[in-house]
Structures are given as structure tokens and as C-alpha cells.
Amino acid sequence: MNKKKVLFFIYQMGGGGAARTFLNIINNLDRSKFDPILVTLNYNGSYEDELKSDIMFIKLETKRLRSAILPLAKVIRNERADIVFSTIPNYNTIAILANLLSFTSAKNIVREAAYLGGSFSANIKLRGYGLLYRLSSKVIALSKGVKKNIAKRYKVNPEKIEVIYNPVDVDGIQRHIDNGEIAEEHKYIFDGDAQVIMTAGRLVPDKDHETLLQAFAKVNNKVNARLVILGEGELEVFLKAKAEELGISDKVHFLGFQHNPYIYFKHADLFVLSSIHEGFGHVLAEALAAEIPVVSTDCRPGAAEVLNDGEFGVMCEVGNAENIAKKLFATLQIDNEQLMLMIDRGKERAYEFDAKTIAKQYGEVFIRTIDRGDRS
Incomplete structure (x- = not known):
């Protein structure tokens, strides 16, 4: 089979949990099936040195998240990505908009890592994210509780949400x-x-x-x-x-x-x-x-x-x-x-949370999403 290109988008490969999760997934993704591409804003991150040498690493020439939409769209188009994978609501928003403006057949998969909401204003904001998440092909929740929260507060169809626990190396x-x-x-x-x-x-x-x-x-x-x-x-x-x-x-x-x-x-x-x-x-x-x-x-x-x-x-x-x-x-x-x-x-x-096991689960979701060929 032809290897699929998975573009990972995150703010920076810093010291936070999201960057560590990306590091573990990218490093352990099956290279016989996937070519990973990592895209960040123009920041230096503490986990960059731990990335495997075969990973294409692109830094956009901006430090402003809102300014990343068009440059990211260009990368998606030029690299002919099959999947655009992102995490955290603000970054997911940018990734979805960039993918739409890339005018390609790439599919968005967004990951939600936090149990957000509770107040009226926060819940309204999550409804807004949910409207965008519906444009993605799949939403990954990192626990069963987070999945329930996404369905309840983001108003995303539970059938679109899949639970994959965090990878631990x-x-x-x-x-x-x-x-x-x-x-x-x-x-x-x-x-x-x-x-x-x-x-x-x-x-x-x-x-x-x-x-x-x-x-x-x-x-x-x-x-x-x-x-x-x-x-x-x-x-x-x-x-x-x-x-x-x-x-x-x-x-x-x-x-x-x-x-x-x-x-x-x-x-x-x-x-x-x-x-x-x-x-x-x-x-x-x-x-x-x-x-x-x-x-x-x-x-x-x-x-x-x-x-x-x-x-x-x-x-x-x-x-x-x-x-x-x-x-x-x-x-x-x-x-x-x-x-x-x-x-x-x-x-x-x-x-049970080992990175190789979890990366394999992500790989299976990537393949299913590409094979399905729609945004539903």
C-alpha cells in the first residue's frame, strides 16, 4: 500500500502534555504505513531533540496562531497530506479552517484532551467549537469521561467520537x-x-x-x-x-x-x-x-x-x-x-497505555478515516 501522509499540527513542541503526546504518537507511528509531518509555529520546544530523524519538521514563519491559517493551508496542499491531526480547541480550530482553505481532500481528525466547560459562558464557547468539530472526520477523546463531555457540551454526535488513551513511552x-x-x-x-x-x-x-x-x-x-x-x-x-x-x-x-x-x-x-x-x-x-x-x-x-x-x-x-x-x-x-x-x-x-499500542490505535483510525472518504 502507498504510505499515507499524516500532518500533525501543534503550537510548539514545548514541555506540555499535548506536545509529549504528539511526540509519543509520531515517534511510534508505523513507518511502513505512514509518513509523519510535524508543523508548529515559529517557536523552539524542549521535545524537539527527541523527535526521530525521519520526521519532516516544518516551522511556520509566524508566532501568532491566527496568522497560521493560510501558511498551514499551503503546507497541507504542498505536502499532499491525507490526514490533518491536531489537539486542543484553539489549535483544532486553526487546523480545520486551514484544511478547508487548502482545497484538498485531506481529512481533519481533532483530539480533545481536557474536561472543559461547566459555566454558561464556557458551555456556549464549547458549542462554537462543536460546530467546527462537525466539519472534521473524527474526534478523538482521551478518556470515556471526556467523550461524554464532548457529546454533552460540544453537541457532537457520539458516533463520531472515539476514545484513545494517552500514549506513555x-x-x-x-x-x-x-x-x-x-x-x-x-x-x-x-x-x-x-x-x-x-x-x-x-x-x-x-x-x-x-x-x-x-x-x-x-x-x-x-x-x-x-x-x-x-x-x-x-x-x-x-x-x-x-x-x-x-x-x-x-x-x-x-x-x-x-x-x-x-x-x-x-x-x-x-x-x-x-x-x-x-x-x-x-x-x-x-x-x-x-x-x-x-x-x-x-x-x-x-x-x-x-x-x-x-x-x-x-x-x-x-x-x-x-x-x-x-x-x-x-x-x-x-x-x-x-x-x-x-x-x-x-x-x-x-x-496498557504503552506508546506503541496507542500509536497503533491512532494508525487504525487514520486508515479507517482515509478509506471512508467523507467528512461525516
Whole structure:
């Protein structure tokens, strides 16, 4: 069969979850069936160095998303793309409009990664995205809960929506652990008798680090512990002040973005996710792959699906510092035999999201969409 060209469009190959997902799909897509093309705006991203060398990588000569429509349409036309694949509503909008203006037979497939909406104004905005999504051939939801949300709030026909979980490069994570090393200036955190609790994610309201700090303060009253926070974001100054207010600033370590977070995961005693909402909870799957026990809020829909309602990790209440602290403390007290069982089961679960498996599922959707030859 002739290889099909799949054009992946994203803002930049930066440090976010969407870029990591694209990286895992593109690198693991079957090259006997597909030629991948990656298109971004004119930004440098931290994941670019990890792209396989056979990937055609095009940067548009603009840093403005709205200015990308015509240049992207030109690339779609010149490269004769069969599929235009994008993720996140704003980028999906640009990809759909660009494809229409390319005047080609390329099919749009859009991916929705977040559980959005709730307020009146937000729901109206999602209806607008939904009108555009109807012009696509397929909508990919990264969890069953996200699929229900797209059908309900975007008003997209459920039959047009397919669930494919986030890809996790399990073997790649292990390579990062085997070949990685904690930065010299951070090694003291993991030395000594303190038990290290780890979290990773953008420092934004939805991740609810404030409640996590309150919970950690309670845990710190019972055991000798440290909290390591990986990630950057708008709330960094506020959260550091909060740690100072709670009297735990000497025990809380804000380490920013780390290109290899997995070596930090491996050396910690426990991973915690305190989010209010998660479409999937990609970092939970990565933590399971890194062989670290997991405690997570029951942030719907993602965490419940990744951990199968507590089968592969400990679940606690959203926004409840007392309950989070209780579950953190209890998990830190688990004996070695139970701990190893928990870690082994978690690693098995992570392989269910392995990048090779997920990339194959995407490939099957790409082929079906091309063969169907319509936009319905």
C-alpha cells in the first residue's frame, strides 16, 4: 500500500502534555504505513531533540496562531497530506479552517484532551467549537469521561467520537531512569531519612497545589518528609508564600521544569496528584511506569480511569486537605511487601497505555478515516 501522509499540527513542541503526546504518537507511528509531518509555529520546544530523524519538521514563519491559517493551508496542499491531526480547541480550530482553505481532500481528525466547560459562558464557547468539530472526520477523546463531555457540551454526535488513551513511552521512561541523574544541586533533597513526596504539573489553579501544601503540612507533623514540586506556572510566587505561611518552606522544594522528571520520580517514595479536574491524568500513568506508588484525588474523569477507581493507586477526595493527608500518611506506612505489589501492579497498568499500542490505535483510525472518504 502507498504510505499515507499524516500532518500533525501543534503550537510548539514545548514541555506540555499535548506536545509529549504528539511526540509519543509520531515517534511510534508505523513507518511502513505512514509518513509523519510535524508543523508548529515559529517557536523552539524542549521535545524537539527527541523527535526521530525521519520526521519532516516544518516551522511556520509566524508566532501568532491566527496568522497560521493560510501558511498551514499551503503546507497541507504542498505536502499532499491525507490526514490533518491536531489537539486542543484553539489549535483544532486553526487546523480545520486551514484544511478547508487548502482545497484538498485531506481529512481533519481533532483530539480533545481536557474536561472543559461547566459555566454558561464556557458551555456556549464549547458549542462554537462543536460546530467546527462537525466539519472534521473524527474526534478523538482521551478518556470515556471526556467523550461524554464532548457529546454533552460540544453537541457532537457520539458516533463520531472515539476514545484513545494517552500514549506513555514506558520503555523510554525506563531509559531516562537508567541513564539519568538528579541534578547535583538537588541531590541533598533525596539524601537522609526524610521520605520524599513528589508531584509534577503546571502551577495553575486546576492542579490545586494549595490544598496539597495544606495536606503536606499535616503529614509533616507526623513524619519526617519533604515535598518536591516539579513544574512552572502563574501561581509559583503565591504557592511559595503559602508554604512560608504554613511553616513548611524548608521542607517544600520547587524545582521548576525538569527535562527528565522520571529520575526524580524513581528516587521519591510517593507520587501525589492533587488536581481538581483531569481529562486523563497522563502524569499518573508516567508515575506508574516509573515504579512509584501513587496517591491521587478522584479528579474526574481521568484519574479514576487511569487508576481504575483505586485498583492501581490510592484515591482521595478532591480539595480535602485532611483526607489527602490521611491517604498520604497511610501510603507512606505501607510495608515493603505491599509496596512492591502495588508498584508491580502499577507497572502492568502503565503498559496498557504503552506508546506503541496507542500509536497503533491512532494508525487504525487514520486508515479507517482515509478509506471512508467523507467528512461525516
